[in-house]
Amino acid sequence: MRVLPALHALLPSMKDYAQLPRTWKGDLIAGLTVGIVALPLALAFGVSSGAGAASGLITAVVAGLVAAIFGGSHVQVSGPTGAMVVVLGPVITTHGIQALALVSVLAGLMVVAAGVVKLGRVVSFLPWPVIEGFTLGIAIIIFLQQVPAAMGADAGPSSNAAISALQAVGGSSTAEFLAAAALVALVALVMVVAPRIHHRIPGSIIAIIAASLLAELLALPVARIGALPDSLPAPTVPGWDWELIVMLAGPAATIAILAAIESLLSARVATSISDTGPYDADRELFGQGLASVASGFFGGMPATGAIARTAVNIRSGGRTRLAAITHALILLFVVYLATGPVSRIPLAALAGVLMVTAVRMVSFSTLRSVVGSTRGDTVVLLVTAVVTVSFDLIQAVGIGVLAAAFFALRALVKSGGVHREEITGPAQDGDARIAVYRIEGALFFAAAERVLERVSDIDNVEVVIIRMSQLQSLDATGAKVISELITTLERRGITVLVKGVQEHHLRLITKVGVLESLRHRNHLFTSLEPAIEHARSHVSRNRETPAAVPPPA
Numbered sequence: 001m002r003v004l005p006a007l008h009a010l011l012p013s014m015k016d017y018a019q020l021p022r023t024w025k026g027d028l029i030a031g032l033t034v035g036i037v038a039l040p041l042a043l044a045f046g047v048s049s050g051a052g053a054a055s056g057l058i059t060a061v062v063a064g065l066v067a068a069i070f071g072g073s074h075v076q077v078s079g080p081t082g083a084m085v086v087v088l089g090p091v092i093t094t095h096g097i098q099a100l101a102l103v104s105v106l107a108g109l110m111v112v113a114a115g116v117v118k119l120g121r122v123v124s125f126l127p128w129p130v131i132e133g134f135t136l137g138i139a140i141i142i143f144l145q146q147v148p149a150a151m152g153a154d155a156g157p158s159s160n161a162a163i164s165a166l167q168a169v170g171g172s173s174t175a176e177f178l179a180a181a182a183l184v185a186l187v188a189l190v191m192v193v194a195p196r197i198h199h200r201i202p203g204s205i206i207a208i209i210a211a212s213l214l215a216e217l218l219a220l221p222v223a224r225i226g227a228l229p230d231s232l233p234a235p236t237v238p239g240w241d242w243e244l245i246v247m248l249a250g251p252a253a254t255i256a257i258l259a260a261i262e263s264l265l266s267a268r269v270a271t272s273i274s275d276t277g278p279y280d281a282d283r284e285l286f287g288q289g290l291a292s293v294a295s296g297f298f299g300g301m302p303a304t305g306a307i308a309r310t311a312v313n314i315r316s317g318g319r320t321r322l323a324a325i326t327h328a329l330i331l332l333f334v335v336y337l338a339t340g341p342v343s344r345i346p347l348a349a350l351a352g353v354l355m356v357t358a359v360r361m362v363s364f365s366t367l368r369s370v371v372g373s374t375r376g377d378t379v380v381l382l383v384t385a386v387v388t389v390s391f392d393l394i395q396a397v398g399i400g401v402l403a404a405a406f407f408a409l410r411a412l413v414k415s416g417g418v419h420r421e422e423i424t425g426p427a428q429d430g431d432a433r434i435a436v437y438r439i440e441g442a443l444f445f446a447a448a449e450r451v452l453e454r455v456s457d458i459d460n461v462e463v464v465i466i467r468m469s470q471l472q473s474l475d476a477t478g479a480k481v482i483s484e485l486i487t488t489l490e491r492r493g494i495t496v497l498v499k500g501v502q503e504h505h506l507r508l509i510t511k512v513g514v515l516e517s518l519r520h521r522n523h524l525f526t527s528l529e530p531a532i533e534h535a536r537s538h539v540s541r542n543r544e545t546p547a548a549v550p551p552p553a
Contacts, residue, residue: 009280009282009283010116019276023322027317027320028322030314030316030318030323031318031322031329033202035329035330035331037309038309039060039208040345041080041306041308041309042056042060042080043350044351047347048145048146049301050089050092054299055301057331059303060080061332062295062297063300064328064331066291066295067291067324068328070291071283071284071287071291071321072279072282072287073266073270073279073280074320075324077323077324080301082138083258084258084259084301084303086138087393088301091251095247100296100301101300102240103255103302104295107256107259108294108302111289112290115289120280120284127401128377129384130380132381133385134397137393138388142361144161144164144389145354146184147168148164148168150352150355151177175221179220179348180222183214183349184355186210187207187210187349188352190207191356194207204353207349211346211348212345215344216344222346223347224345225344226343228339228342229335232335233299237297256289258393259288259302260285263288263305266307269307284305288303308357308361309327367381376407383400383403384396384403387400410446412447413442415442416443416472417440417441417447418440418455419438420435421436421438433461433539434463434465434536435461436464439471440472441471442472444474448478456489462493465497465498466499467499468498468500468505469501471502474509479505479509479511483512483513483516486518490519496517497524497534499524499525499527499531522534
């Protein structure tokens with residue numbers, strides 16, 4: 001019975017449009033603005049992925065519409081993004097364009113499943129330096145992927161963006177190189193200058209128009225997008241070739257993870273910069289997964305939430321889902337009425353758009369913040385970025401998380417420790433034969449051995465008091481080490497008293513055998529003063545007792 005309410009929470013409702021009577025004008029204007037901004041990006045990401053401009057445009061329309069309706073954010077704008085470009089390129093190169101629809105559907109179903117089983121908050125476990133390093137790596141790859149088009153050359157055969165960029169050098173004639181480079185420079189200039197004139201000016205679309213007009217008027221020798229369909233294709237279910245499905249399972253999982261990460265990060269950013277209320281992380285995964293499935297049925301690419309387009313939506317006045325829906329309908333209008341002019345857009349102009357977009361993906365102030373924080377965070381960021389560019393995006397996230405975990409463990413080890421304390425109050429005879437040790441911070445598998453070595457080597461004492469009241473974290477290894485420490489000292493004839501065991505540690509130390517290691521149950525104390533008095537009584541009695549007789553309790 002619990003399943004139905006959980007599924008119902010993932011579906012659209014009239015509450016999604018509760019603010020519409022107040023915001024519809026602003027939503028329509030924002031949707032128009034985002035649609036204009038999204039057009040060149042959709043075309044460029046489609047071309048750069050190898051799927052083609054038509055696929056990018058279809059994705060922006062279909063996935064953008066489905067995600068707007070079913071997603072968990074009121075202001076999220078979805079479509080093809082840089083992360084998808086990076087991972088789709090090798091898939092299309094290896095398995096052909098016919099694998100695109102199938103991998104989109106598979107990845108979408110995985111993201112839907114993640115939403116249904118409520119994995120939406122998992123992204124919050126990713127460390128900040130890993131996210132920034134991952135973003136930096138993707139930005140570098142996107143930029144390098146545009147180098148061949150920017151130089152008027154064909155991309156090299158390598159699947160590595162850096163190698164392909166190097167192979168493209170010298171691969172074009174002087175005329176082609178100069179024409180392509182001039183268009184890239186023009187696009188970059190317009191995109192940089194336009195926002196400085198007014199933040200609402202859509203620099204990318206103006207740059208594309210200017211570059212296209214220049215290429216046509218001067219008959220520049222540059223490659224164009226080429227023919228585009230003048231309508232949406234009929235939806236079809238991809239062929240379920242089980243052998244191909246097995247081969248695509250890995251790439252589809254990679255795409256699903258990237259889609260989940262990017263969509264949830266974008267939704268979280270949108271919440272932080274808008275007043276539209278919180279987002280539903282699980283519903284966001286559910287909606288983004290459905291968007292990729294629908295996109296695959298129409299021959300499109302997997303989609304994610306797009307941070308840049310979402311930010312434009314919010315800055316333009318978007319407050320409800322109507323804005324993102326309008327953006328998709330604007331792009332649908334382009335499909336049916338403007339494919340002729342769009343087909344004449346130079347590929348070099350799209351390369352310029354993506355180069356500027358790649359640079360804007362990187363927040364240099366944020367990078368300075370990470371690099372200026374700690375050495376460990378700096379290493380994590382750089383390692384994640386290098387692995388992203390050199391190998392694989394998912395490997396980069398995994399290695400980045402492991403590196404972050406290593407530095408976190410090291411910091412946790414340093415935060416804890418064992419310290420010998422002086423006995424407070426007036427000194428008494430025999431106090432030199434009593435050692436008080438305070439264990440603080442965390443005592444776990446990575447730090448436990450150091451405590452054992454420090455305390456077990458003590459000499460010339462008769463009683464050791466172990467203070468545990470400032471011990472914040474304890475695992476089974478740490479508890480076992482305390483038990484071994486007590487056993488070792490007692491075997492040497494040193495009485496051990498334990499003080500200040502916290503209530504949430506009591507069950508663990510009982511299970512591991514710490515209490516059984518004590519000579520007597522009354523060697524466990526809640527306060528330090530009674531423990532010191534008991535220790536002094538031991539030292540006093542030992543002076544009156546022959547050495548061969550074990551000290552009393």
